[in-house]
Amino acid sequence: MRFTLVGLILLLATPAWGVDLPPDASVSGGKTMAAKVIVNSGRLAWTPYKRDLGRWLTLSYQDRRATPEPTPFEMKAPTNGDAARGKALAWQWCITCHTLPGDDWPGTVGGPMAKYKQFKHPDALVFQQIFDARIFNPNTVMPAYGTFGLLAEQDIRDLVAYLQNLE
Template structure:
């Protein structure tokens, strides 16, 4: 399941001519497909791939292509108002959900068989003693701290609500 989802998300970077306005030429899209976005499907015993419609339309998502010239929201600095009041159990669920944080795609996390290799290892996160406000900002929009980051701006792009980010901070701060 996770491999299929990750492969589907990678379709935005595979070589197929873009046929949707504003997308880079290497995006795997077809406006005639039910959800516009395509994913590779291995044709059994043929050594070939066929491009089939993906279950979600990903054409609004920013790509990592240098040719993607669509505008994106400017980095947004935020302050953590009030006490954190996050729920670590809900935060763990958000970290694992492919439609929310999906932290395990990029990060190593305790108890997961799917070790991400892009981002920081999140095991023993609590021992790093990061301030809640700093972690909240990183999750809300890490571009404020590092303009070249590939960490998604979860808050700025409305991928996660403020409460979901609070829950995720609480979870990360609880990882021993």
């Protein structure tokens, strides 16, 4: 009974991913902290960062977590995507690396997306490329938006609808 109680207290006191965060990560109370340099001071100030990043792997040697494995996802037809919403998502997530129609500052790390419709890729293939492109190329630099929990299934369906209609 006593051990159950101690276990319960420990469980409640530990943040969801707190157990995994290495001691050399800049966190406080499970929250990601950013260092701020204060002029003429020997101390750093720490402020909560706008995003909590503790869910994902760090460079720490004490981080014993593994990279999520490449994951296939079979998208069921019909795609049912909202191309307008997909465009908004593309301008948020894709534009840094990919050239999108109407962009004056094109990214060139990824392939150009203008006239994407011409390639006639199946929707399920485009979905998989966004969900986890490592299935097609283990060395790709494209983030695995689905596997890493960055985009929901409907978000990716919307992106597929947008891309497949770029003429």
